[in-house]
Amino acid sequence: MSLVVTKAHTKMDSTKYQELLAKYLKGECTEAEQLLLEQWYESLDSEVELPNQNEKKKLLAHNWEVLASQTVRSAPLRKWYQQPYWAAAAAIIIALGLGWLLLKPAPSAISTFKQQLTSLETPLVEHTNTSSKNEQITLADGSRVTLHPQSRLSYPKDFVGTKREVILEGEAFFEVQKNPQKPFLVYSNHLTTKVLGTSFLVKAYAHDKNTTVAVRTGKVSVYATKSVLSTAESAKDANPEAVVLTPNQQVTYVETENKLVKTLVEKPAILIPLEETPSFAFQKAPLSTIIAAFEKTYGIDIVYDEALMSHCLITTTLEQENLYDNLTIICKLLNASYEVVDTQVVIKGAGCQ
Incomplete structure (x- = not known):
C-alpha cells in the first residue's frame, strides 16, 4: 500500500x-x-x-x-x-x-558534551557500573566519584586546559579536590554543575524526567544544560543564569515544567564536627534556643514569629540524625506546623500564653 x-x-x-x-x-x-x-x-x-x-x-x-x-x-x-x-x-x-x-534525531546534550570532550588531546574514558553495588572511581586530579549501579561516567584520562570536565549518565556522589584555577564541571542531560572543590550528589538517569543536584559540603553553581549549550554555541562570554547551592540544599530540573526548583535535601546532614554539636536535651528551653541548635547543626534557616512564640518553653530530648523528625516533635509540643519554603523552614503557630 x-x-x-x-x-x-x-x-x-x-x-x-x-x-x-x-x-x-x-x-x-x-x-x-x-x-x-x-x-x-x-x-x-x-x-x-x-x-x-x-x-x-x-x-x-x-x-x-x-x-x-x-x-x-x-x-x-x-x-x-x-x-x-x-x-x-x-x-x-x-x-x-x-x-x-x-x-535524524536531534543530538542529545550528552552526545554533544562527549563530542566536545573527545576533541581534546587526552583520551576519553567511559566507565559503566553494571553491578548492583556502588563503585569507586579516582580521577586524575585525585577527586573521587561514587558511581551508583546502572550509571556511566565519561571523563578524560588527564585533565588538560583550564577546566576539569566529566559527563554523568545516572547517579553519582562526587568528592572534588579543590583547585580554584581549574573548576570542576559535571555535565548531565538536564543540568550542568560547576564547583571548585566540594561534595555533592547528581541524579540524572535517562529515563527520569527530573534531574537533581544535592550539595553535602561547599558551594556549587548549577545551570540548565540547554542554557550552557546555547551560551557555548553563541560564543558569549557571560555565563548563563545559575542557581547557587550551599550544604543541605538541592535543585531539581523539572522537565514537564521546564524549570529549576530549589529546595532542601530530603535528609539534611549534620554539617559540624560531632564534638561541636550542641546538646539536643532541652529542659524548659525557649524555642529560640532550640532553633539556634538546629540552625547550627544543619546550616538551615528556620523562620518563626519570635514575638508570638517568645514565651514558649520546651522540655524534650531529641535525636540529632533527622531534622524533620525533630521539627515534627517540636511542632506537636507547640500545636504548630512547619513547611519547607524554598531553602528555609517556616514554623507557624498560635504561640504560647
Whole structure:
C-alpha cells in the first residue's frame, strides 16, 4: 500500500507535482513553479494527522522518495551524453538527504558534551557500573566519584586546559579536590554543575524526567544544560543564569515544567564536627534556643514569629540524625506546623500564653 498522502482538495495532484519535480531537478523551474512546488510539499505536513512527530517525519520522507523515484522512471530515456546524469543522482540525493534530515534525531546534550570532550588531546574514558553495588572511581586530579549501579561516567584520562570536565549518565556522589584555577564541571542531560572543590550528589538517569543536584559540603553553581549549550554555541562570554547551592540544599530540573526548583535535601546532614554539636536535651528551653541548635547543626534557616512564640518553653530530648523528625516533635509540643519554603523552614503557630 502506498504511503504517499493525497486529499481531494489538494491544490496540485501528484502527476503535476512529478512534472514540476522533473523540471526542478533539471533547473528549468520558474520562480513561481518552484514556490508552488515547495508550498505543495509543505502542505503535506499539515494535511496528515499522525499519532506522533516521528511518524509524520517518516511519512514525509517517504513521499519524497516515492515521488522522486517515479519522476526519474517516467522521464524519457536519453543517452548519458544527451542528458546530464546528475539529474537522476540529484533525485536520489534529495530523497535520501531529506529523509535523513527529517528522520535524524536531534543530538542529545550528552552526545554533544562527549563530542566536545573527545576533541581534546587526552583520551576519553567511559566507565559503566553494571553491578548492583556502588563503585569507586579516582580521577586524575585525585577527586573521587561514587558511581551508583546502572550509571556511566565519561571523563578524560588527564585533565588538560583550564577546566576539569566529566559527563554523568545516572547517579553519582562526587568528592572534588579543590583547585580554584581549574573548576570542576559535571555535565548531565538536564543540568550542568560547576564547583571548585566540594561534595555533592547528581541524579540524572535517562529515563527520569527530573534531574537533581544535592550539595553535602561547599558551594556549587548549577545551570540548565540547554542554557550552557546555547551560551557555548553563541560564543558569549557571560555565563548563563545559575542557581547557587550551599550544604543541605538541592535543585531539581523539572522537565514537564521546564524549570529549576530549589529546595532542601530530603535528609539534611549534620554539617559540624560531632564534638561541636550542641546538646539536643532541652529542659524548659525557649524555642529560640532550640532553633539556634538546629540552625547550627544543619546550616538551615528556620523562620518563626519570635514575638508570638517568645514565651514558649520546651522540655524534650531529641535525636540529632533527622531534622524533620525533630521539627515534627517540636511542632506537636507547640500545636504548630512547619513547611519547607524554598531553602528555609517556616514554623507557624498560635504561640504560647
